[in-house]
Amino acid sequence: MTAFKNMSKEALAETKKNLQAEYDAYKAKNLSLNMARGIPSKAQLELSMGLLDSVNSSTDLTGINGADYRNYGILDGIPEAKKLFADLFNVTTDQIIVGGNSSLTLMFDTISSAMAHGLLGSTPWASLPEVKFLCPVPGYDRHFGITEYFGIQMIPVEMDENGPDMDFIENAVANDPYIKGIWCVPKYSNPAGITYSDEVVRRFANLKPAAKDFRIFWDNAYCIHHLFNDDVQLLDILEECRKAGNPNMVYMYFSTSKITFPGAGLAGMASSKENIDAIKKRMIVQSIGPDKINQLRHMKFLKNLDGLLEQMKKHADIIRPKFEVVDKTLTEGFGDSGIATWSKPNGGYFVSLNVEEGCAKRTVQLCKEAGVTLTNAGATYPYGKDPKDSNIRIAPTSPTVEELTEAMKILTVSAKLAAVEKLLG
Amino acid sequence: MTAFKNMSKEALAETKKNLQAEYDAYKAKNLSLNMARGIPSKAQLELSMGLLDSVNSSTDLTGINGADYRNYGILDGIPEAKKLFADLFNVTTDQIIVGGNSSLTLMFDTISSAMAHGLLGSTPWASLPEVKFLCPVPGYDRHFGITEYFGIQMIPVEMDENGPDMDFIENAVANDPYIKGIWCVPKYSNPAGITYSDEVVRRFANLKPAAKDFRIFWDNAYCIHHLFNDDVQLLDILEECRKAGNPNMVYMYFSTSKITFPGAGLAGMASSKENIDAIKKRMIVQSIGPDKINQLRHMKFLKNLDGLLEQMKKHADIIRPKFEVVDKTLTEGFGDSGIATWSKPNGGYFVSLNVEEGCAKRTVQLCKEAGVTLTNAGATYPYGKDPKDSNIRIAPTSPTVEELTEAMKILTVSAKLAAVEKLLG
Numbered sequence: 085m086t087a088f089k090n091m092s093k094e095a096l097a098e099t100k101k102n103l104q105a106e107y108d109a110y111k112a113k114n115l116s117l118n119m120a121r122g123i124p125s126k127a128q129l130e131l132s133m134g135l136l137d138s139v140n141s142s143t144d145l146t147g148i149n150g151a152d153y154r155n156y157g158i159l160d161g162i163p164e165a166k167k168l169f170a171d172l173f174n175v176t177t178d179q180i181i182v183g184g185n186s187s188l189t190l191m192f193d194t195i196s197s198a199m200a201h202g203l204l205g206s207t208p209w210a211s212l213p214e215v216k217f218l219c220p221v222p223g224y225d226r227h228f229g230i231t232e233y234f235g236i237q238m239i240p241v242e243m244d245e246n247g248p249d250m251d252f253i254e255n256a257v258a259n260d261p262y263i264k265g266i267w268c269v270p271k272y273s274n275p276a277g278i279t280y281s282d283e284v285v286r287r288f289a290n291l292k293p294a295a296k297d298f299r300i301f302w303d304n305a306y307c308i309h310h311l312f313n314d315d316v317q318l319l320d321i322l323e324e325c326r327k328a329g330n331p332n333m334v335y336m337y338f339s340t341s342k343i344t345f346p347g348a349g350l351a352g353m354a355s356s357k358e359n360i361d362a363i364k365k366r367m368i369v370q371s372i373g374p375d376k377i378n379q380l381r382h383m384k385f386l387k388n389l390d391g392l393l394e395q396m397k398k399h400a401d402i403i404r405p406k407f408e409v410v411d412k413t414l415t416e417g418f419g420d421s422g423i424a425t426w427s428k429p430n431g432g433y434f435v436s437l438n439v440e441e442g443c444a445k446r447t448v449q450l451c452k453e454a455g456v457t458l459t460n461a462g463a464t465y466p467y468g469k470d471p472k473d474s475n476i477r478i479a480p481t482s483p484t485v486e487e488l489t490e491a492m493k494i495l496t497v498s499a500k501l502a503a504v505e506k507l508l509g
Numbered sequence: 510m511t512a513f514k515n516m517s518k519e520a521l522a523e524t525k526k527n528l529q530a531e532y533d534a535y536k537a538k539n540l541s542l543n544m545a546r547g548i549p550s551k552a553q554l555e556l557s558m559g560l561l562d563s564v565n566s567s568t569d570l571t572g573i574n575g576a577d578y579r580n581y582g583i584l585d586g587i588p589e590a591k592k593l594f595a596d597l598f599n600v601t602t603d604q605i606i607v608g609g610n611s612s613l614t615l616m617f618d619t620i621s622s623a624m625a626h627g628l629l630g631s632t633p634w635a636s637l638p639e640v641k642f643l644c645p646v647p648g649y650d651r652h653f654g655i656t657e658y659f660g661i662q663m664i665p666v667e668m669d670e671n672g673p674d675m676d677f678i679e680n681a682v683a684n685d686p687y688i689k690g691i692w693c694v695p696k697y698s699n700p701a702g703i704t705y706s707d708e709v710v711r712r713f714a715n716l717k718p719a720a721k722d723f724r725i726f727w728d729n730a731y732c733i734h735h736l737f738n739d740d741v742q743l744l745d746i747l748e749e750c751r752k753a754g755n756p757n758m759v760y761m762y763f764s765t766s767k768i769t770f771p772g773a774g775l776a777g778m779a780s781s782k783e784n785i786d787a788i789k790k791r792m793i794v795q796s797i798g799p800d801k802i803n804q805l806r807h808m809k810f811l812k813n814l815d816g817l818l819e820q821m822k823k824h825a826d827i828i829r830p831k832f833e834v835v836d837k838t839l840t841e842g843f844g845d846s847g848i849a850t851w852s853k854p855n856g857g858y859f860v861s862l863n864v865e866e867g868c869a870k871r872t873v874q875l876c877k878e879a880g881v882t883l884t885n886a887g888a889t890y891p892y893g894k895d896p897k898d899s900n901i902r903i904a905p906t907s908p909t910v911e912e913l914t915e916a917m918k919i920l921t922v923s924a925k926l927a928a929v930e931k932l933l934g
Contacts, residue, residue: 129579140561345580372610
């Protein structure tokens with residue numbers, strides 16, 4: 085296959101005819117496959133069925149500190165769960181909150197709190213003439229959804245394989261006091277699968293923001309979600325911030341949504357003690373505390389850090405072949421067409437595909453018409469607007485290998501068809 | 510015993526000497542009993558141990574609509590749980606959200622949402638020159654805590670045995686567009702145990718507020734928490750608001766915190782479909798949805814409305830004797846002293862005690878020094894300020910009958926001692 089851009093009009097027209105026939109054949113199959121979100125497969129859910137037995141009516145529900153976990157009390161998570169996540173993130177338990185079932189809710193609430201009350205005594209963001217967030221792209225649509233909901237202006241920041249453009253970020257935060265935050269998925273980023281380099285993390289920790297209440301929203305959603313044994317190491321931002329004299333500059337978020345059961349898992353955050361104490365003061369007004377029984381259920385099932393990592397290996401064994409199928413099918417499907425590039429992540433939940441500029445929306449539409457629902461084109465950019473209309477997020481975990489193979493074939497045909505349509509004008 | 514106010518100085522001095530001796534004897538026992546909050550006893554918690562077995566690894570976790578409750582999805586509660594609460598509150602399931610574990614969090618979030626975004630298109634409350642809430646007193650300290658946290662000015666409203674002073678409320682909301690809400694515990698109120706009369710509920714439903722976004726925060730925390738079989742009926746505010754042409758004026762909140770396990774239960778809200786739809790739009794940004802497995806656990810344990818009411822009878826059997834002990838001990842302890850009155854509730858979690866004016870703080874302090882921790886005096890009023898320094902909230906459910914008897918004796922002695930101290934000047 086020749087690169088499309090080197091083809092004559094005639095060759096392109098002929099290619100289009102063949103692609104259209106191929107596409108129509110897929111369409112005739114009347115498939116129905118939803119790959120819009122990064123959700124665990126049935127096989128992954130089966131890994132956690134033991135969670136449902138780990139607490140039962142014979143279980144002693146007295147915590148290590150003597151509290152009855154069936155009753156009221158404990159605002160910031162049971163000590164057992166706080167210890168697990170303190171071990172994982174190399175912090176002390178007073179730097180940890182283990183909350184409800186959704187880290188998204190914790191992030192939303194941090195922003196909501198900053199808007200209405202400010203952070204550590206700062207002016208409430210809602211009282212300022214404007215508030216801006218930096219948004220490394222492509223990024224996570226639900227992050228952008230939160231900042232958009234609160235009327236926070238979003239500024240896209242380019243990324244390369246080492247992370248976001250730190251020159252741009254350093255300059256922006258140093259000069260604009262209305263830049264109050266940045267969304268980061270620092271490990272196996274959503275969707276590009278990038279892990280920030282040590283240098284990037286150090287430069288983050290050493291930022292000199294004009295705004296004292298500038299915060300890095302460090303969504304460590306995929307911190308242990310490796311696909312391979314060669315674990316990619318992410319430098320400890322909390323430690324680096326401490327060393328740099330910026331201990332309060334980062335909020336780290338995590339959850340077990342993709343470790344045990346999404347929705348029935350644990351979510352939490354880690355930060356400086358000062359930040360965590362401030363959040364607890366709000367929680368006293370806001371909450372009766374998390375579901376301690378479900379936290380105990382998790383601790384009895386996962387046991388400790390080793391148990392947690394063991395569980396992640398089982399997940400990796402199930403989803404690794406799916407990522408391999410994606411890479412293989414895209415490699416074969418796009419051949420030498422030269423119209424697409426994609427990530428080969430070492431972990432996380434996504435593959436980031438860049439198709440011919442101006443063709444992402446059309447590709448997603450063609451896929452949908454052939455029965456494959458992908459994440460909306462543009463979703464990986466603030467306001468849903470991909471300036472190049474090129475990025476498509478592939479979420480390979482949920483379908484079976486067979487379904488995924490079929491879906492990726494449809495995707496490559498659709499992307500090629502869209503590219504040829506564009507080149508033919 | 511003569512009424513204290515009719516006693517001579519000499520008789521009072523003699524009484525004080527005797528009370529002091531009695532008090533000192535209790536103090537010497539070095540008791541330690543915390544009655545600060547309304548929390549279920551161990552015996553009540555035992556009623557729900559079956560909840561821990563109702564879902565296990567052999568359970569089919571497929572919902573009635575085919576969804577896998579182990580995975581992502583469903584924002585507003587599983588259909589089974591929505592139906593239970595729709596049945597209980599006589600509404601349709603699209604008027605119900607079953608959320609996380611805390612109705613307090615739902616209330617906090619409604620206020621937070623109104624402050625930042627307004628309600629159904631109204632001006633965000635935070636953008637107004639002032640925002641006020643009416644607060645029937647004595648009331649629930651955690652309600653007052655939320656409004657205080659958001660800088661909302663609180664206006665106390667007197668209550669009698671039929672509910673709050675509706676003449677005052679009708680006039681206030683009709684004339685002041687900055688009055689945006691009122692906190693109500695309409696059934697077995699916290700702490701007075703009052704159930705609003707039909708007339709009060711109808712007058713609420715027929716309010717003509719100057720503020721279009723005025724809302725009644727109807728915390729139905731004790732809707733089925735009867736102590737006796739003669740169930741006190743509360744008129745259906747949602748139905749009455751609909752009839753009065755004010756369908757969006759009320760948010761009702763509920764939870765199973767005092768039905769199954771506090772913290773590991775379900776919380777929810779009921780309102781007009783328009784209000785619920787608006788909240789769901791926020792939840793799309795804010796949440797990955799509630800813990801569906803815990804909702805299923807509850808449905809398998811409680812089964813249906815009959816099962817729910819059966820569970821409440823078992824609770825009543827455990828706590829009724831405690832309320833009887835409180836009444837008996839207070840009756841005996843205060844005798845004809847004439848310095849105290851208290852409620853005799855038909856349900857709920859509290860007894861409201863009014864001691865001699867100016868003596869509540871001192872009484873609570875004396876109790877604490879004798880090892881009995883009560884809710885802070887003043888807590889039942891906005892800003893913790895009881896203008897008469899008279900009201901004390903008694904939470905009888907947690908201690909055993911024996912502990913409670915001892916605590917109530919200490920309370921009566923302390924209240925009498927405080928009264929005599931005051932009368933002696």
